[in-house]
Amino acid sequence: MYSAPSVYYVYIMTNRSKTLYTGVTGNLEKRVLEHKQGIKGEFAARYKIDRLVYFERFGDIHAAIAREKQIKGLLRAKKIAVIVSMNPEWKDLSEAWFVRHQYEPESA
Numbered sequence: 001m002y003s004a005p006s007v008y009y010v011y012i013m014t015n016r017s018k019t020l021y022t023g024v025t026g027n028l029e030k031r032v033l034e035h036k037q038g039i040k041g042e043f044a045a046r047y048k049i050d051r052l053v054y055f056e057r058f059g060d061i062h063a064a065i066a067r068e069k070q071i072k073g074l075l076r077a078k079k080i081a082v083i084v085s086m087n088p089e090w091k092d093l094s095e096a097w098f099v100r101h102q103y104e105p106e107s108a
Helices: 028-037 043-046 062-070 075-084
Strands: 009-013 021-025 052-058
Touching: 009 028, 009 062, 009 075, 021 028, 021 052, 028 052, 052 062, 052 075
Parallel strands: none
Antiparallel strands: 009 021, 009 052
């Protein structure tokens, strides 16, 4: 039986050119990896959206979707202000998530 995630994330990703992509997901790590690999999503693949620069956690999918819509409705300058409030240097917040140690086996 399928059980819905208990945590949801609204996230903003970008690329080298600072193109912004806002989304919502129940599995942030999996979704970010999909963006980095250029799968699942035409826009993200076309623009090489590969850096997680902002995210928020929610316990309720409806609240997460409402926040995603709110962010998507903001002017670009306000979206940038949202990102800078949490991540002033625009670091890839997922940078270390997918790094495999050199001595770690390929599959666990």
